[in-house]
Amino acid sequence: MATTSTTLSASTPGLLKRQSVLNGIKLGGTYLVLTFFAALISIPLLWILSTSLKTSTQIFTWPIEWIPNPFRFENYPEALASRPFGTWALNSIICAGFSVIGHCLSATIVGYSFSRMRWSGRNILFLVMLSGLMLPQEVTLIPQFIIFSKIGWVNTLYPLFVPTFFGGAFNIFIMRQFMLTLPKDLDDAAKIDGCTHLQTLFRIILPQVFPALGFIAINTFRNRWNDFFHPLIYLNDPKLFTLALGLRSFMSEYMVEWSYLMAASIMVMLPVIILFFFAQRYFIQGIVFTGVKG
Amino acid sequence: MKIASFPKLRLKLSTQDEIAGWLFALPWILGFLMFTLGPMIWSAFMSFTNYDMFKWQWTGLANFRRMFLVDDLVLRSLGVTTTYALMSVPLHLTFGFTLALLLNQKIKGLSIWRTIFYLPSVISGVAVIIMWILILSPEFGLINSMLAYIGIKGPNWLGSPQTALPSLVMMSLWGVGGSMLIYLGGLQGIPTELYDAAKVDGCNDWKSFWNVTVPMMSPVIFFNLVMGIIGALQTFDTAFIATRGGPAFSTYFYMLHLFTNAFEMLKMGYASALAWVLFIYIMILTMLVFRFGSTWVFYEEAFRKDKKSKVRKNV
Numbered sequence: 001m002a003t004t005s006t007t008l009s010a011s012t013p014g015l016l017k018r019q020s021v022l023n024g025i026k027l028g029g030t031y032l033v034l035t036f037f038a039a040l041i042s043i044p045l046l047w048i049l050s051t052s053l054k055t056s057t058q059i060f061t062w063p064i065e066w067i068p069n070p071f072r073f074e075n076y077p078e079a080l081a082s083r084p085f086g087t088w089a090l091n092s093i094i095c096a097g098f099s100v101i102g103h104c105l106s107a108t109i110v111g112y113s114f115s116r117m118r119w120s121g122r123n124i125l126f127l128v129m130l131s132g133l134m135l136p137q138e139v140t141l142i143p144q145f146i147i148f149s150k151i152g153w154v155n156t157l158y159p160l161f162v163p164t165f166f167g168g169a170f171n172i173f174i175m176r177q178f179m180l181t182l183p184k185d186l187d188d189a190a191k192i193d194g195c196t197h198l199q200t201l202f203r204i205i206l207p208q209v210f211p212a213l214g215f216i217a218i219n220t221f222r223n224r225w226n227d228f229f230h231p232l233i234y235l236n237d238p239k240l241f242t243l244a245l246g247l248r249s250f251m252s253e254y255m256v257e258w259s260y261l262m263a264a265s266i267m268v269m270l271p272v273i274i275l276f277f278f279a280q281r282y283f284i285q286g287i288v289f290t291g292v293k294g
Numbered sequence: 295m296k297i298a299s300f301p302k303l304r305l306k307l308s309t310q311d312e313i314a315g316w317l318f319a320l321p322w323i324l325g326f327l328m329f330t331l332g333p334m335i336w337s338a339f340m341s342f343t344n345y346d347m348f349k350w351q352w353t354g355l356a357n358f359r360r361m362f363l364v365d366d367l368v369l370r371s372l373g374v375t376t377t378y379a380l381m382s383v384p385l386h387l388t389f390g391f392t393l394a395l396l397l398n399q400k401i402k403g404l405s406i407w408r409t410i411f412y413l414p415s416v417i418s419g420v421a422v423i424i425m426w427i428l429i430l431s432p433e434f435g436l437i438n439s440m441l442a443y444i445g446i447k448g449p450n451w452l453g454s455p456q457t458a459l460p461s462l463v464m465m466s467l468w469g470v471g472g473s474m475l476i477y478l479g480g481l482q483g484i485p486t487e488l489y490d491a492a493k494v495d496g497c498n499d500w501k502s503f504w505n506v507t508v509p510m511m512s513p514v515i516f517f518n519l520v521m522g523i524i525g526a527l528q529t530f531d532t533a534f535i536a537t538r539g540g541p542a543f544s545t546y547f548y549m550l551h552l553f554t555n556a557f558e559m560l561k562m563g564y565a566s567a568l569a570w571v572l573f574i575y576i577m578i579l580t581m582l583v584f585r586f587g588s589t590w591v592f593y594e595e596a597f598r599k600d601k602k603s604k605v606r607k608n609v
Binding site for chain 1: 323
């Protein structure tokens with residue numbers, strides 16, 4: 001591009017000027033379209049934020065009162081106090097927390113085996129795992145439910161996190177790909193120094209794979225926090241509800257109290273939003289990685 | 295002495311490695327047997343029975359016969375699900391790709407724009423669905439209030455059979471930032487030399503879009519297409535929370551039918567048959583896309599290897 005523009009400027013300065021004007025218009029148009037889409041995408045969030053701070057009469061006024069006057073911050077504590085949100089939050093944290101530990105641990109160990117250890121059957125089993133990546137969950141869903149119900153785990157939180165300790169194909173795949181990029185000399189040096197595989201993994205390899213672990217942890221947390229389907233089939237007792245499930249039961253009872261509903265929804269979204277702002281790098285790295293390499 | 299013991303030591307080490315390798319992979323192997331392979335075999339078996347959590351009887355093909363001859367909700371929900379996929383997948387592709395193209399220019403504040411577009415796809419879940427239920431509410435929802443400014447009386451979005459399914463498509467489009475980011479990653483990976491070369495060859499922006507961007511992006515587009523189809527056919531949460539399949543079954547997704555049969559009526563045998571039919575349907579569609587994809591997806595690897603060896607020769 002640089003070469004073409006210099007030749008152009010040497011011969012026809014007028015053309016270059018026209019081109020830069022054209023580029024300016026193009027860039028301006030880009031900003032215009034981007035602003036339009038950005039508004040379209042963020043207005044819903046702004047609207048529920050404002051709705052969550054309104055009294056019930058303010059909500060139903062037209063034209064829309066974007067900045068509520070007065071702000072009604074009491075909606076938040078009142079909404080939270082009306083149902084056992086604390087218990088639900090704790091359940092969500094237990095499920096998401098143990099799932100994060102489970103997936104990180106299993107992905108690291110199994111990923112190490114699939115990437116840095118030599119054993120027969122490794123390649124075949126890896127292929128089996130890859131074919132499982134595309135497998136939709138509905139075929140395994142019903143037998144899994146039956147297993148968990150036969151061992152008495154329905155209406156407990158166990159089905160929501162215990163399977164993560166056995167590894168997820170996708171996370172193991174990510175970890176394996178990441179570990180393959182580390183130099184083989186690391187293991188050899190550790191071996192010469194007399195490290196066992198466990199020592200090599202936890203002392204030498206683990207500190208190198210934090211980016212992959214970060215992605216797995218964040219992705220797992222978000223998926224588990226937002227998961228609705230599994231809590232729905234496994235939990236009946238309102239005391240065991242996760243936030244996702246509790247929020248829905250809250251919705252069916254408080255459909256008229258919009259401000260409460262919105263206040264509660266925002267509180268449920270908040271942890272993920274905060275996490276997103278602190279760990280955006282991992283989110284973006286991961287999604288690009290999965291998209292391009294997947 | 296030393297030389298003689300050496301091979302023995304190596305053999306010992308490799309058997310040790312062998313055992314260690316299997317041991318380290320054991321969690322996944324067990325998990326695969328318990329949560330994937332075992333359940334798959336079991337569910338295939340169950341689909342030929344009338345298992346209801348307590349007793350079972352071999353019923354042969356009765357479940358499948360019932361699905362297509364008696365239970366008219368099966369084909370209906372399959373139709374709803376397919377229509378939804380046909381609407382949402384192309385729209386996601388178009389909007390995701392367009393946004394990525396816009397962001398892939400020399401614009402200021404890329405990370406801020408990216409955050410704005412990507413955030414909604416991160417905070418999916420029940421809270422977002424509830425937000426949309428209120429936004430789409432006929433009287434005082436955001437959309438109809440906005441439409442009222444220009445004097446249009448908006449429809450009863452989720453409440454009428456004509457608009458309910460398109461409303462769900464619109465809801466899903468709010469999360470388009472996820473696929474946008476994948477496209478953006480792909481776009482940033484296209485080497486700039488290709489565009490320079492196209493310019494030297496006399497391509498304008500439009501031509502270089504079709505001759506450089508689209509071929510280079512085709513694997514990413516293909517990936518998003520396949521994942522989009524699989525995801526759309528498994529839609530459950532939005533429909534279950536926002537409409538419960540109504541009104542008049544206009545949003546009665548296949549997964550809702552499966553859920554009702556399995557977890558409300560406990561017809562596990564029949565629901566397993568439903569699951570397998572959906573699985574096969576997804577497989578067929580995916581294979582069609584793969585078949586169709588081989589005609590337009592451009593894989594760089596072979597090409598790049600070729601190019602690299604040529605470059606080396608030139609040097």
